[in-house]
Amino acid sequence: MKNKYIKKEDGYGGQATRRLIEEIIIPVVDNPAADRMDDSALLKVKTRNILFSTDGYVVKPLFFPGGDIGQLAVSGTINDIIAQGGEAKFISAGVIVEEGFLIDNFKKIIESAAAEARSAGVEIVCGDIKVVEPGAADGIFITTAGIGERINGLFRDGISPRDEVIVTGAVAEHGAAIFQARNDILEGTLEGTAVIKSDVAALNGLYGTMEKYSADIKFMRDPTRGGLAEVAMELAEMAGMSVELSQKAIPVKDWVKGLAYITGIDYLYLACEGRMVIICGAGKAEGIVKSLKADGFSDAARIGEIKTGNGASLKTAAGGARYLTSGEIAQIPRIC
Amino acid sequence: MKNKYIKKEDGYGGQATRRLIEEIIIPVVDNPAADRMDDSALLKVKTRNILFSTDGYVVKPLFFPGGDIGQLAVSGTINDIIAQGGEAKFISAGVIVEEGFLIDNFKKIIESAAAEARSAGVEIVCGDIKVVEPGAADGIFITTAGIGERINGLFRDGISPRDEVIVTGAVAEHGAAIFQARNDILEGTLEGTAVIKSDVAALNGLYGTMEKYSADIKFMRDPTRGGLAEVAMELAEMAGMSVELSQKAIPVKDWVKGLAYITGIDYLYLACEGRMVIICGAGKAEGIVKSLKADGFSDAARIGEIKTGNGASLKTAAGGARYLTSGEIAQIPRIC
Numbered sequence: 134m135k136n137k138y139i140k141k142e143d144g145y146g147g148q149a150t151r152r153l154i155e156e157i158i159i160p161v162v163d164n165p166a167a168d169r170m171d172d173s174a175l176l177k178v179k180t181r182n183i184l185f186s187t188d189g190y191v192v193k194p195l196f197f198p199g200g201d202i203g204q205l206a207v208s209g210t211i212n213d214i215i216a217q218g219g220e221a222k223f224i225s226a227g228v229i230v231e232e233g234f235l236i237d238n239f240k241k242i243i244e245s246a247a248a249e250a251r252s253a254g255v256e257i258v259c260g261d262i263k264v265v266e267p268g269a270a271d272g273i274f275i276t277t278a279g280i281g282e283r284i285n286g287l288f289r290d291g292i293s294p295r296d297e298v299i300v301t302g303a304v305a306e307h308g309a310a311i312f313q314a315r316n317d318i319l320e321g322t323l324e325g326t327a328v329i330k331s332d333v334a335a336l337n338g339l340y341g342t343m344e345k346y347s348a349d350i351k352f353m354r355d356p357t358r359g360g361l362a363e364v365a366m367e368l369a370e371m372a373g374m375s376v377e378l379s380q381k382a383i384p385v386k387d388w389v390k391g392l393a394y395i396t397g398i399d400y401l402y403l404a405c406e407g408r409m410v411i412i413c414g415a416g417k418a419e420g421i422v423k424s425l426k427a428d429g430f431s432d433a434a435r436i437g438e439i440k441t442g443n444g445a446s447l448k449t450a451a452g453g454a455r456y457l458t459s460g461e462i463a464q465i466p467r468i469c
Numbered sequence: 470m471k472n473k474y475i476k477k478e479d480g481y482g483g484q485a486t487r488r489l490i491e492e493i494i495i496p497v498v499d500n501p502a503a504d505r506m507d508d509s510a511l512l513k514v515k516t517r518n519i520l521f522s523t524d525g526y527v528v529k530p531l532f533f534p535g536g537d538i539g540q541l542a543v544s545g546t547i548n549d550i551i552a553q554g555g556e557a558k559f560i561s562a563g564v565i566v567e568e569g570f571l572i573d574n575f576k577k578i579i580e581s582a583a584a585e586a587r588s589a590g591v592e593i594v595c596g597d598i599k600v601v602e603p604g605a606a607d608g609i610f611i612t613t614a615g616i617g618e619r620i621n622g623l624f625r626d627g628i629s630p631r632d633e634v635i636v637t638g639a640v641a642e643h644g645a646a647i648f649q650a651r652n653d654i655l656e657g658t659l660e661g662t663a664v665i666k667s668d669v670a671a672l673n674g675l676y677g678t679m680e681k682y683s684a685d686i687k688f689m690r691d692p693t694r695g696g697l698a699e700v701a702m703e704l705a706e707m708a709g710m711s712v713e714l715s716q717k718a719i720p721v722k723d724w725v726k727g728l729a730y731i732t733g734i735d736y737l738y739l740a741c742e743g744r745m746v747i748i749c750g751a752g753k754a755e756g757i758v759k760s761l762k763a764d765g766f767s768d769a770a771r772i773g774e775i776k777t778g779n780g781a782s783l784k785t786a787a788g789g790a791r792y793l794t795s796g797e798i799a800q801i802p803r804i805c
Contacts, residue, residue, distance in 0.1 A: 141802055144802065145694055145695065145802070146693065146694025146695045146699065147694070147695045147699055147795050148795040150694075172522060172549035172550075172552045172553055172690065172691070173520045173521055173522030173549050173550050173552070173553040173555065173615070173617070174520065174521045174522070174553075175518065175519075175520055175553065175554075175619065176518075176519050176520070176521055177517055177518060177519075178514070178517050178519055179517070180517075181513055181514050181515070181516075181517060182511065182512075182513060183511075183512050183513075183514055183519075183616075184509045184510065184511055184512070185509055185510045185512055185559055185561060185594055185595055185614075185616060186508060186509030186510070186561070186595055187561035187562065187563045187595055187596065187597050187612075187614055188563060188597045189563035189564065189565050189597050189598075189599045189612065190599075191565055191599045191601050191605075191606075213508035213509050214508075214509050216508045216509070217508050217509040217510075217511065218511075219509065223521055225521060225522070225523035225614045226523065227523045227524060227525035227563070227612035227614070228525065229525050229527055229565075229610055229612070258521055259521055259522055259523055260523065261523050261524045261525050261612075262525075263525045263526075263527045263610075263803075263805075264802070265527050265607060265802075265803060266607075266802070266803075268604070269527075269606070269607040270527075270605070270606055270607065270610070271601060271602075271605040271606065274565055274599075274606070274610065276523075276525065276563035276565070276597075276612035278521075278523055278561045278563070278612075278614030279509070280519075280521060280616065281509070283511065354508065355508070357482065358481055358482025358483070358486075359481065359482045359483045363482065363483055459483050459484040466477050466480065466481070466600070466601075466602070467599075467601060467602075469599075
């Protein structure tokens with residue numbers, strides 16, 4: 134590619150667009166469906182029960198400690214399919230980019246999207262690029278959609294009291310990393326902080342546990358926007374029960390706690406982009422957590438349980454109870 | 470909805486987002502999958518051979534004579550699935566909107582997206598909303614993805630000389646409408662022009678002909694960005710043959726010709742958003758055109774044929790030949 138910047142012609146759908154696709158995208162997103170450059174991709178699925186999901190990504194900054202918008206756009210949609218009980222198989226990507234965007238950065242983003250898909254066993258099979266005038270979009274936006282195949286037997290039973298709540302890893306790292314990156318809080322600048330890396334990752338490592346414990350897992354959701362608190366509140370509302378989390382049990386890194394302490398942000402509301410909240414039947418958390426740890430989710434923990442009543446609450450480390458309320462309060466915008 | 474404008478909280482994924490979805494989107498996009506507000510939708514497809522497509526929409530202006538970005542985002546992705554030989558079944562929509570966007574306009578766009586889906590027999594099953602700061606996006610961008618079921622028997626044979634070229638309706642109306650709207654060329658301002666309406670429409674009306682003539686149809690593509698000329702050139706390159714179009718046979722409305730004449734824009738390069746180019750075996754065009762006309766495609770016509778050689782050309786009304794070259798020349802940006 135001779136050009137240093139995205140030109141408006143790159144979005145006309147003509148020769149420049151084809152060149153952009155052939156020179157940058159095809160070599161990286163290496164699969165037969167994408168190669169054909171057709172209007173849509175012909176796919177073969179193993180089951181007629183499929184899952185379909187979409188999310189738009191507008192994260193700022195585009196590159197952040199631990200990842201970038203390309204990786205996030207792929208893993209985020211994969212995780213939405215997994216949360217609904219599917220194995221993610223195919224991804225589409227619609228890119229909106231402003232004229233003048235650096236081709237080198239464009240390339241890096243496509244490469245990291247492709248790498249994330251590859252490592253998660255997912256094919257990027259179709260895509261689209263639109264170029265808008267300088268300033269008409271903030272750099273680059275990516276909207277992905279995904280197709281997954283349903284894992285048999287999952288989510289057979291409804292949620293009931295005494296069900297247990299699990300999280301697959303330490304929380305709030307994505308939100309904290311974005312906050313830190315955006316506010317130029319660098320290592321050592323503030324006592325107790327380090328460069329926090331986002332937890333962004335596709336959760337395909339969960340498939341083993343999902344299949345093994347398909348009779349026991351009742352619900353899953355990835356705690357993205359609104360964090361663990363938002364998932365707990367939505368779950369309580371949906372189930373018509375109360376969700377009681379234990380502060381002591383929630384895995385969270387010291388440096389995330391430090392940042393939260395210094396800035397006054399509640400880490401329970403900070404987004405994860407590589408964690409899953411799992412609800413399982415009473416007494417089943419121990420086995421599931423063990424299975425998760427064996428599959429590399431070393432911080433996985435049982436963090437609470439379902440009770441009669443309503444709303445979400447936190448049993449604090451000091452032994453008190455704090456009710457979680459919905460995040461009308463301004464959180465961090467454009468974290469994903 | 471009490472608010473007049475989209476607020477940044479509407480994109481946080483918390484209570485404001487849920488309110489926006491529950492009050493504006495669910496009542497309009499009325500189907501069980503969307504109602505559940507899950508991370509992804511569980512769907513049942515009839516065949517394991519599915520088609521998957523995505524496109525981003527950044528059209529400017531958002532409302533134009535004949536349609537708006539909501540209708541366009543739905544019909545465009547439906548048409549991409551149809552072009553590949555599928556019946557469109559499910560659509561996802563990822564919306565990126567700037568803070569301060571008028572709720573009334575947001576509503577109109579969602580309503581026209583939903584209406585287009587309904588009339589095309591397609592369900593909008595999942596979606597996402599991201600809100601960015603004022604000015605970080607130009608109003609609203611919509612990226613849709615679609616899933617279709619393959620129609621059996623289509624595209625069995627490769628393209629060969631003497632195959633015939635059909636277009637399902639008059640060309641260039643979408644591109645001309647956008648150009649006219651953007652340049653405030655109003656009815657009567659210039660001699661020979663009227664308010665040109667976009668041809669934007671889902672092409673589900675083609676299913677009957679596609680099924681009836683599945684043994685004869687060899688290729689389809691909707692002439693969007695780059696218009697009829699771009700499709701002819703791509704087809705010639707793909708097939709390793711030449712595509713000869715007849716200027717006299719190409720259906721185009723007088724007022725589109727008028728606008729083209731006055732502005733110097735070549736209408737062969739102007740986008741359609743509700744037309745399909747169909748390649749069929751020798752001698753089959755007559756029956757297909759008759760079938761199309763019977764199904765309401767009153768301007769459908771046989772417009773050319775495939776020959777040995779390469780490149781795309783136009784037999785002019787005066788009897789000459791003009792070679793079509795790729796549209797590196799600036800066309801109209803953000804027409805879709």
